[in-house]
Amino acid sequence: MSGLRGGRPDYGGGIGAFLCAGAVAAVLLGVVLLFALLFMRGAAAFWPRPLTEWRLADGTVRLAEELDERPDGSIRARIGNREFYGLDFLIAGPEEVAARSRPADAVRIERTENGPFFGYLDQAGAETWRLRLPDGRPVELPAAQVLRVSYPNRLGWFGRVGAWFAGVGRFIVEEPRNANQEGGVWPALVGTSLLVILMSLLVVPFGVLAAVYLNEYARDTWFVRLVRVAVNNLAGVPSIVYGVFGLGFLIYGVGGAIDRAFFAADLPRPTFGAGGVLWAAVTMALLTVPVVVVATEEGLRAVPRERREAALALGATRWEMLRHVILPGARPGILTGAILAVSRAAGEVAPLMLTGVVGFARELPIDGDFPYLHLQERFMHLGFHIYAVGFQAPNVEAAEPLVYATAALLLALVLALNLTAIRLRARVRKRLEGR
Numbered sequence: 001m002s003g004l005r006g007g008r009p010d011y012g013g014g015i016g017a018f019l020c021a022g023a024v025a026a027v028l029l030g031v032v033l034l035f036a037l038l039f040m041r042g043a044a045a046f047w048p049r050p051l052t053e054w055r056l057a058d059g060t061v062r063l064a065e066e067l068d069e070r071p072d073g074s075i076r077a078r079i080g081n082r083e084f085y086g087l088d089f090l091i092a093g094p095e096e097v098a099a100r101s102r103p104a105d106a107v108r109i110e111r112t113e114n115g116p117f118f119g120y121l122d123q124a125g126a127e128t129w130r131l132r133l134p135d136g137r138p139v140e141l142p143a144a145q146v147l148r149v150s151y152p153n154r155l156g157w158f159g160r161v162g163a164w165f166a167g168v169g170r171f172i173v174e175e176p177r178n179a180n181q182e183g184g185v186w187p188a189l190v191g192t193s194l195l196v197i198l199m200s201l202l203v204v205p206f207g208v209l210a211a212v213y214l215n216e217y218a219r220d221t222w223f224v225r226l227v228r229v230a231v232n233n234l235a236g237v238p239s240i241v242y243g244v245f246g247l248g249f250l251i252y253g254v255g256g257a258i259d260r261a262f263f264a265a266d267l268p269r270p271t272f273g274a275g276g277v278l279w280a281a282v283t284m285a286l287l288t289v290p291v292v293v294v295a296t297e298e299g300l301r302a303v304p305r306e307r308r309e310a311a312l313a314l315g316a317t318r319w320e321m322l323r324h325v326i327l328p329g330a331r332p333g334i335l336t337g338a339i340l341a342v343s344r345a346a347g348e349v350a351p352l353m354l355t356g357v358v359g360f361a362r363e364l365p366i367d368g369d370f371p372y373l374h375l376q377e378r379f380m381h382l383g384f385h386i387y388a389v390g391f392q393a394p395n396v397e398a399a400e401p402l403v404y405a406t407a408a409l410l411l412a413l414v415l416a417l418n419l420t421a422i423r424l425r426a427r428v429r430k431r432l433e434g435r
Contacts, residue, residue, distance in 0.1 A: 035411065042408030045401030046167030048152045048160050051106040051118055052077070053134060054092065055099040061135040062090060063106055063118035078398075080108075080118040084133060088115055088398045102153045107131075110147040113178055115398060117141065121149070171405060180360060180389050181399040185406055190364055191277070191357075191379035192346060192413065198281035199288065199345045204338050206285070207292025208327075214293070215300045216322060235290040243351030246283035251275060251355065271376050275356030277365045278375035283355045284348065288341035295340060299333015300326060335425040339418050346414045349383040357381045359388040382410040 049065040054077075056062070064077035067089075074093040082088055109117040109131075119139070123130040129141045155163060174184030210231075218224045255272040263271040272278070303326050311321040327334075349357075358378045365377040386406050393399040 038404060038408045038411055041401070041404035042406075043164075043168075045405045046164050046171065048150065048155060048163045048167075050102050050152050051108060053101045053103055053106065054097050055101075056092065057096050057098050063134045064090065065118075078116075080116045081114075081133065082395075083114045084139075088395060104151070104153050106151065106153055108150050108152055109141070110149075110182075111141070111145045112147060113145060115178070115182070115395075124149075172409070176360060176385075179394050180385065181393050181395055181402070185380075185382065185385060185409060187361055187364055188380040188382045188385040188406070189409070189413070190366065191361070192382045192410070194277060194365055194379070195281055195284065195352075195381065196342055196346050196417065198277065199284040200338060200342060202281060202285035203289050203292055203341050204334070207289045207337060207341075208296050208334055210289070211293045211296035211300060212322065212327075215297050216326070231290045231293050235294070238350075239287055239348050240350040240354075242283050242287045243354035245286070246279055246351060246355040247275075250279045250282055255279065274376070275354070275378055276376040277356055277379045280352050280356040280379070283351050284345045287348065287351060288344055291340045291344065292334075292337035295337030296330065296334050299330035299336070302333060303329035331428045332425050335421055335428065339421045339425075342417050342421070343414055346410065346417070347383055349381065349387060352381055352384060357384045359384070359392070382406055382413070386410070 049067075051063045052066055054062045054064050062077075062079045062085075064079050066075055066077045069075050070091075072093065074091050075097075076089060076091045078088055079085060079090045080088065103120075105120055107117075107119060107121045109119075109121075111117060117131065119134055120132040121129070122132060122138075125143060127143050129143055129146060131139050131141055133139060150163065171184045172189065173186050175186055176188075177183035214224065214228065218227075251273060255270070255274070255276075259267060259271050259273040307325050307329065308321060311325045312318075316324070356378050358380060361378055361380050363374075363377055365374050365379045366372060367374070386403055389399045389406065390396065390403040
């Protein structure tokens with residue numbers, strides 16, 4: 001009888017199923033909370049906040065973007081005007097704020113330096129803008145520093161939604177500025193996408209070929225077993241070790257040899273003997289090839305023996321069987337390896353710090369100038385950009401919203417790549433099952 005053991009009910013299966021289901025639910029809850037935190041904090045970075053005029057008890061006046069209220073009732077706010085106040089943020093308790101108001105003519109100006117300006121606009125000139133600080137002091141601002149002007153207190157709900165979408169769009173397509181504390185992430189987005197594409201073009205063919213040889217052609221000898229152990233162990237090697245290998249062997253070794261052979265006239269200035277997107281992609285391919293090999297081997301083993309024998313019985317050669325029967329049947333496993341490789345490559349940072357990533361790059365590795373793809377160029381990466389903005393920016397607190405926004409964008413990019421590959425894998429499985 002099902003559920004009975006020796007005439008007694010078997011509760012072990014039910015408890016085991018309950019524990020497994022609870023573990024899955026806990027993991028899913030953690031993932032959902034992580035995604036929600038990143039996307040909510042990232043989205044909040046572009047929501048236009050109203051400007052509140054604070055009249056403090058000591059007589060000073062500040063225009064503030066109120067950020068959050070603390071348990072003790074104090075409010076943390078961004079006050080802008082860094083060059084006049086020497087700080088970007090202010091925390092004031094209820095007893096310190098004598099009065100609060102939201103003047104309709106309060107202006108927020110995004111600038112090329114010193115962060116945003118909060119105040120009042122008197123005159124917008126071709127060369128100089130005349131402004132007033134919240135306390136009434138007149139100031140002048142060079143017109144060349146002005147990027148955008150907005151009146152947050154005049155915006156309705158639809159106006160705020162439109163401003164939010166515009167802010168997200170600028171974040172994606174603009175370059176970073178002001179020591180990466182402001183602006184967008186376009187160079188980092190391009191660099192990350194290009195790195196993942198180049199890495200995939202390198203790792204998938206070599207990983208599949210290696211798996212096919214090990215599973216279909218190699219005999220079960222001590223050497224093959226040693227190779228399998230080595231492949232499995234390579235998947236657990238710390239990523240920074242691959243970065244050291246890429247720096248020592250690929251950049252200084254291979255790249256230096258290429259410079260001496262083809263770019264001797266440019267020495268001692270290196271061309272390929274320095275970090276670049278090519279060496280970073282090769283390093284990431286070496287890092288992820290064990291994952292592709294293992295996943296592809298599992299896909300090859302999943303092809304039923306009956307299909308292999310039927311192909312051979314119909315007169316197909318071993319190569320024809322491999323090409324028309326085995327590899328099509330192993331495509332889901334190959335795509336699984338590609339998905340895992342892309343996910344890891346998009347999130348790894350340590351190897352890239354040694355092989356070509358930089359905090360800011362004026363030139364993109366891909367542009368409209370021949371040869372269009374400049375493999376020797378250094379590049380920006382979303383993962384390293386998060387590190388640079390979150391830990392190396394001159395004003396980390398001011399850059400905190402961009403850290404969440406960049407992390408959310410990186411996560412969205414990885415999800416988009418994975419969902420595309422997963423959808424393709426599902427189509428392949430349906431085709432193989434005849435549905």
